[in-house]
Amino acid sequence: MAESAAEAPRTSPDEPWPVRVVSQKISAWIARLGWVWVDGQIAQVSRRPGAGLVFLTLRDPSAEMSLSVTCYRDTFESCDPPLREGSRVVVHAKPEFYAGRGSLSLRADELRHVGLGELLARLERLKKVLAAEGLFAPERKRRPPFLPRTVGLVTGRASAAERDVQKNAAARWPAVRFAVRNVPVQGPTAVPQILDALAELDADPEVDVIVLARGGGSVEDLLPFSDEALCRAVFGCRTPVLSAIGHETDTPLVDFVADVRCSTPTDAGKRVVPDLAEERRVIEQHRYQLDRAVTHLLDGERRWLSAVRSRPVLARPELLLSGRRDEVDGLRDRARRVLAHRVDAAGSDLHHTVARLRSLSPLTTMQRGYAVVQRAADDAVLRDPADAAPGAALRVRLAGGELAATVRPGP
Incomplete structure (x- = not known):
């Protein structure tokens, strides 16, 4: 420099x-x-x-x-x-x-x-690095949509993998739509073109899930799907990715990064969309269960309503009113008798009390000729002649009225 x-x-x-x-x-x-x-x-x-x-x-x-x-x-x-x-x-x-x-x-x-041994050793070292960075973490894997609008498919041109995915998906859901990107799946140009196809499908808002599919092959043939750049690109996709590489025993590194690992392209075709016949069967089963539940509920409510209607209060409500009227009449008569008895008893008690009062009253005694003498000055009742001084003014109460008197000295 x-x-x-x-x-x-x-x-x-x-x-x-x-x-x-x-x-x-x-x-x-x-x-x-x-x-x-x-x-x-x-x-x-x-x-x-x-x-x-x-x-x-x-x-x-x-x-x-x-x-x-x-x-x-x-x-x-x-x-x-x-x-x-x-x-x-x-x-x-x-x-x-x-x-x-x-x-x-x-x-x-x-x-x-x-050599194959060196390749496998490199892949194992790369696998440990990617795992340590969290690219294989189960918690970051996303669930593919139940029914995607469009399925992105990255696979070889006119390959058996492409036919297997499309055939099995269409057998399960005839209306399935595919956005196919044909790329080399082995060789020196495979990884760059797979990366371009993956980025293009991930940017398409209509694509809800992406499938990477390839048929079986040797370890060397499947090397592009263990490439570090491809693994990181799959990890960075916003769209869920299904990996369907080789046979069930083949495990390229992209299988560990993808959101769902499919054993074969045929398995991917079965897992990317629901089974229309199965969903119809489930719907019919749930509809049957719902019909039974509603029928059972209505039958129960009908039995309850019949039981309620059969009760006397609703079947013949006048009987309840008649019974209550009789009870009211009985209670009224009872109340009348009790009240009359109590009034009679109270009158008798009052009569006896008046008689006792009259027998104890001073007026009754005076009617027999007795009188009550009081000093006119202070109305004090005289009980002893000494209580009245000569010349004192007295008031004499008789049964028929009062008399005024004056005390005169004795002889």
Whole structure:
């Protein structure tokens, strides 16, 4: 960078660098990288008859990126088993810039097959990383809709997996709609195109669920569905994703990330939509149960209403009124008798009380000739002659009235 900054002022519209100088400097910068090990998938092999060089196109398994690789024929043919298009390899190479063509290429001196054991070990390490990040967590998995408006289907063109999903889904729900995206399901271009199809379906508001489907194959054939970029893309989808890759024993990493794992594409066709015949049977069963429940309820209410109507209070309400009238008449007569008895008893008691009162009354005594003498001054009753002084004025009360008297001294 320091050299570049120092040399930058040398160029100007009046003093530009020639193409050869720029090419030399680019070549020098690229040469600094040195020998490197590169992991990729062979997308194309070109061998000219009689030529000592083999030209390869090495593609990134997870992106639309590739590099040209050149190696000697002996180096290419030394691999066992022989390399072919689609093989996963590790290349020991040095990047070189060819000034004459203005192109970049890797010059390889060693090519190695990525063995099945190494692939499985890589997948196991990636599986642990994704699990630690929570991509396999059961609590984040979403339930697919009961009846999706449109089912997104990502699968190979005219494949058995596509037919199985559509055939079984249509057998269960004839009105099911599919938005199919046909992509390569193996090889170096599979992952980028699957990612594009997945993003397109996830952005479609009419698509309620997405199915990733592929038939069976070897571990190498199913490698695109264990790709880290694809797993993270499935995890980031807002639409529920069903994974239906290979057979029941096949478990690519996308199975652990998807919201629902289907054992086969046929199983996906059965699980993505409900069974119309089964739903009709369930509806008929529930309707029958509802009819029975309503009939039972109405019968119970009818029996209760009949029992209520048969009660005397409703069947012959006049009997209840007649009985109550008789009770009221009886209570009225009883009250009249009790009241008369009490009045008679009270009159008799009053008569006896009046008689006793009269027998004890001073008036009765005076009627027999007795009188009550009182001093006129203070109305005090005299009981002893000494209580009246000579000349004192007296009042004599008789049965027939009063007399005034004066006390005279005795002889």
